[in-house]
Amino acid sequence: MDSRGVLSVDFILSILMVILISIGLISTISDRIDQAHESEKLSQARILTEKIASTLNNVQTHKGKEIIYKMPESVGNTSNYKVSVNSTGVYIEIDNMKGKSETYPVRIVNELKNNAEITMVPGESYLIKNNPSNNHYKTISIIELV
16 A cells, blocks of 8 residues: 555644634634623623613712713714613613613602603613602603703
8 A cells, every 4th residue: 555645644644733723713712702691791881781770879869960961973883873861760671681780769750740751762862850749759750952
């Protein structure tokens, strides 16, 4: 048997194995990078809800206090997210996943002073204002600025 032919077949087989292993590694690495981007987006969404909840709590603690809050254009790499605020907390929905941040007990009202669930739109600014009232239950109004 020709020893050169056996060496060539061994070389071709080892190159083929290296190529197959490389393809598998590239696929795994690609999946891990996608998971890292998804995790980053969810972390940013959570941070956004915590910032809004913190702003609401800050406004609530000072009678007559007002803060203008500007919503970010995007969270992660998507501008397709929805933030809602009501008396139970701040909620976010992004890519069919939901998150919540708690707030102090407070009554959320719209510009007409009606109890409401306020939807905060990406890229818009909102006036968050503590409305002084006679009862012990604080009232915060959230008004979209034009």
